[in-house]
Amino acid sequence: MTHVVVIGAGVIGLQTAVSLLDAGYRVTIVAEHYPGDSSVEYTSMWAGAQWRTHATKEQEESKWDIESYWYWMGVIERGGQTKDDMGVEVYPSYFYWANQTPESASRSSIWFADLVRNFAFLPPTALPPNTYAGIRYDSIAINPPKYLAYLYSRARTGGATTIREKLPTDKGMVAAIEKATSIVKSVESTYNDVDIAAFINCTGLAAGTLVPDPDVYPIKGETLLVRINDVFTPTFRSDINTFDPTSHVPAIFTHVDEAIPSVTYIIPRPGTITYVLGGTKEPDNWDTASNAGTLSDIQNRCRALWPALEHADFKQVASQVGLRPGRRGGARVELEEVQLGRSDGSKEGRKLAVIHHYGHAGAGYQNSIGSARKVVGLVGEVFGKSLAEELMKRAGGGEIGSRTGLLTGMKTEDEDDAEATGRRLAEAVMKYGRV
Ligand SMILES: Cc1cc2nc3c(=O)[nH]c(=O)nc-3n(C[C@H](O)[C@H](O)[C@H](O)COP(=O)(O)OP(=O)(O)OC[C@H]3O[C@@H](n4cnc5c(N)ncnc54)[C@H](O)[C@@H]3O)c2cc1C
DSSP, X not given: OOEEEEEOOSHHHHHHHHHXXXXXXXXXXXXXXXXXXXXXXXXXXXXXXXXXXXXXXXXXXXXXHHHHHHHHHHHHHHOHHHHHHHTEEEEEEEEEEXXXXXXXXXXXXXXXXXXXXXXXXXXXXXXXXXXXXXXXXXXXXXXXXXXXXXXXXXXXXXXXXXXXXXXXXXXXXXXXXXXXXXXXXXXXXXXXXXXXXXXXXXXXXGHHHHTTOTTEEEEEEEEEEEEESSOOOOEEETTTTEEETXXXXXXXXXXXXXXXXXXXXXXEOTTSSEEXXXXXXXXXXXXXXXXXXXXXXXXXXXXXXXXXXXXXXEEEEEEEEEEEEEETTSOEEEEEEEEOOSTTSOSSXXXXXXXXXEOOGGGHHHHHHHHHHHHHHHHHHHTTOOHHHHHHHXXXXXXXXXXXXXXXXXXXXXXXXXXXXXXXXXXXXXXXXXX
C-alpha cells in the first residue's frame, strides 16, 4: 500500500490524512500539536469558525469553499451521530457592509449567491445602524475542538499512525523530512524505507521558517468565547420585512467596515450555549497576548451589531488569540521534488515528492475539504494513478462525478447520501461554470 506521511495535525493536516485514507493510502501523521492542545502555535483551535467565503470568483479557493459548504450541508442534512460528533450546524447568517463596495451592489455581484441556500439581500428596514447593505443566507458554524477531535478519531479508525514530534524548522525542508523519516522508521516496525512515497507539508504558519517561505506571515486574531443563557435572537421574516424580536433561533452575524482593520462577528458554537465574539485581523503581528482594550472593543462592537446583546448578561468563558497562517499569493497547494542527502547510502541521494499544503489564512476550515481533495489528486498524479479512474470508481461510474472531479477522496458511511451530496456539489459547481 502506498505510504504517505502528513506533517501537521491542524484542520488541514487531519483533513488531508482522512482524505488520503479514504482514497486508499497508508498514512502516518507526524505533528507537534494534536487536538486537545491549546498552544497558540496550533491555530486550528482558535478559529471562529464559520463558513464565510473570502474568495473571489476567479480564485481556486472559491471552488474549495463551495465544496466544503455542500459537504457539510450533506452531513447536517443526514443528521445523527456523525453531525453531533463533528460539531457542525447550519444557521441563518446575516452579513452587513458598513460602506458601499463592489459586492454590496446587487445579487449579481455576489458570485456565491446562487450556490448557497436561501440567499437574499436584506431590505433597508432590516439593517442595523451604520450599515450600507446586508445579505442573508444559510451558513455553517463549526465547533473547532469537536471538529478536530472528530477528524483525529476518523484518521485513527481509518488506520493512520500518529506520532507526536517537533521537526526542526531552522534547517530547511530536507532536514525536516530526514528527521521525520527516521522517526517514522523507529516507530513503525513494519517500515520499509522505499515505502514512504510522499510527504504532505501541512505545517500552517510554521511553513514560513520550515520551507522556508518568505510569503508566509501571521494574521493575529483575538476573540471572546462567551456563555449566553437565554437571549432573544432576531430572525429575519420576509412577511414583515424585518427581524422577529421574539425568536430564539441562534444566528451568525458579521459586519465588515473597510475603514477599520477588523471584522465584527457573532458565531454560535454548535452543541453548546456559547458564542464566539470577534474579532481582530492584524497582519504581521506575532504578539500572542490578549489585550484588555481590544476585548472590550470587541464586546462593544458585538452589542451594537446584535441589539439583543446590549442588555444581555453574558459570562466570559475565555479570551482567545490565534495566528492565522497568511500567505501572500494565497494558500500553497503544490508539488515539489526534494533532493534528499546521501544518508540512505545511495550515490546521489534520492528524490522525494513533497506536496505543500499550507497558508490558508482565515479560511482553513472552509477551504479544507476542497483543498485536501486537490492534494489527493496531486498524490494520485505523482503515482501515475488515473484520477479519472479513481473518480469514476467513487462516483459509481456516474457522469457527473467523472466530469467534475468533485468526488475525489470523499467517502461517507452511506454511499447513496454521498452520491446525493456529490450530485448537489457537482450541480452547484457546474452552474457556477468551473467544472
Ligand atoms: C481568530 C480566528 C478566526 C478564524 N475563523 C475562521 C473561520 O471562521 N473560518 C475558517 O475557515 N477559518 C477560520 N480561521 C482560520 C483557520 O483557523 C486556519 O486557517 C486553520 O486553522 C489553519 O490550519 P492549519 O492546519 O494549516 O494550521 P495549524 O492548525 O496551526 O496546524 C499546524 C500543524 O502543524 C504542526 N507543525 C508545525 N510545525 C511543526 C514542526 N516543526 N514539527 C511538527 N509539527 C509541526 C503543528 O503542531 C500543527 O499540528 C480563523 C483563525 C483565527 C485565528
